[in-house]
Amino acid sequence: MKAAVYYETGGPEVFRYEDVPDPTCHPRGIVIRVEAVSIEGGDVLSRAGGVLATTPHVVGYQAAGEIIEVGAEVTDRAVGQRVVTVSPFGSHAELRSVPSHSSWLIPDGLSTEEAACVPIPFGTADDCLFEFGRLQAGETVLIQAATSGVGLAGVQLAKRAGATVIGTSSSDEKLERLKEYGLDHPVNYRSGDVVREVMNLTDGRGCDLVVDSVGGEVLQGSLAVLGYRGRAITVGNVSRSDGRGVDVGGLSQGNRSLTGVYLGAELEPHRGPRAYDMIARDLADVATGELRAVIDRRFPLAEAQAAHEYIESRRAFGRVVLVP
Ligand SMILES: NC(=O)c1ccc[n+]([C@@H]2O[C@H](COP(=O)([O-])OP(=O)(O)OC[C@H]3O[C@@H](n4cnc5c(N)ncnc54)[C@H](OP(=O)(O)O)[C@@H]3O)[C@@H](O)[C@H]2O)c1
Structure with a gap:
């Protein structure tokens, strides 16, 4: 071949x-x-x-x-x-x-x-938001790199669940297109201070959940915008940073958390059918056009x-x- x-x-x-x-x-x-x-x-x-x-x-x-x-x-x-x-x-x-x-x-x-x-982006976003992120209707989620595969899936799933969705990208044009998929608040990280913008958008309260597939300095910002009991999910390192030096010092005061997510670990057969069934549901929802x-x-x-x-x-x- x-x-x-x-x-x-x-x-x-x-x-x-x-x-x-x-x-x-x-x-x-x-x-x-x-x-x-x-x-x-x-x-x-x-x-x-x-x-x-x-x-x-x-x-x-x-x-x-x-x-x-x-x-x-x-x-x-x-x-x-x-x-x-x-x-x-x-x-x-x-x-x-x-x-x-x-x-x-x-x-x-x-x-x-x-x-x-479908399987990896939607399965990963689904696990980040719900299985590990415990996202509820009415909460606010920040999705870093919202135009990525994981991001585009996450924006749609979060919006469908009744959350307010903030998303970051390097491009105003891509952020504009994301609104069609459920993005409420675009933030261009090339033209502004993401932490300040997100805190303004949440009236200083911070986010309930952040999904971060970028890593490095961006992950530090993700921790900085967590509200009381806010959950940050680290799921990737597209910035190719060495991953060292993330300061978790501010987490405990507000009962905040940082969790790693790896879909591959959920798909190990001995862990049972949960993640397989989740992906089958995501495929079915893309087939009906509910997700894209x-x-x-x-x-x-x-x-x-x-x-x-x-x-x-x-x-x-x-x-x-x-x-x-
Ligand atoms: N843990 C898991 O189970 C799991 C599963 C899937 C993926 N991942 C990881 O998640 C990350 C994203 O995967 P994906 O498939 O969603 O990626 P992707 O579709 O290739 O998207 C990457 C996007 O990230 C944005 N980005 C932000 N900061 C960046 C930087 N410093 N360098 C390059 N791009 C940057 C860019 O969009 P803008 O220019 O619009 O910002 C870029 O288009 C990867 O690290 C991947 O390994 C992990």
Whole structure:
């Protein structure tokens, strides 16, 4: 099969489009013919640095397509079904082999391409807001990097739950577009002091919840805008900061908290079906149009380098999809 591979981490130019051996099917697994790859924030971070799990490496968490092979022990999947899959790597390829439990059937009425963009962003945002963030109707939530995949999902889910939604981005134009998805108060972090603006927007009270996928100095600001009993969720490090030096000194006075969230830990099979069911509900809600998977642009798989460059240019609003 063809795949977008790299032999060392670095900038988008590390990608090569090459022939690699077809993946084999595990007895408890499936193989899909990939039709759409959603490039996740984590894919960009993995490509940029860190340890290679394989050489050459096929990066990528999330892809959807049609099942072409089913392992001997799998009873709940069949050849020809459309599924979306999540796995630590291997999405940037024509074929993908995953454990069958790491796949969700794509509901009727939902395109394979849209489905490719749902499990990680929506599952992560859902867990940040509700399972760990305990968001209630009437509360105020700040979503940092609100135009990101996790952010766009979070804005929609929070608004639907009856919260007031504040969101940050580097771009006024992207913030304007976010209003259509439920953003109440846009904050451009390039043109203002986010902490001061958020405190003004909440009449000095602060936020009940902050979802932070940026890290570093932004995370420090997220702690500074927490109100009484406010909860901050750290879920990512898109700023690629070294993560050191966050001062938690102000948390205890207001019974505030900082919690880390990692969807992957919730999807470990021994933890039970909760997170799998949550993602199945998110897929169903995107299928009915109640929630929206936003796709910005498509690139051929052979142009993975250009697709990653485009994401890093910060112009994307929604997901960038690779098509094998
Ligand atoms: N813990 C988990 O389970 C989990 C799950 C999913 C993702 N994540 C993590 O969450 C983060 C976001 O993932 P995603 O898929 O939502 O990302 P994404 O869709 O690629 O969005 C990234 C966006 O973040 C914004 N941003 C803010 N500060 C930035 C900076 N310093 N550098 C680059 N971009 C910056 C940019 O939007 P603006 O220019 O509009 O601000 C950018 O477009 C990643 O670190 C990812 O690894 C964690």
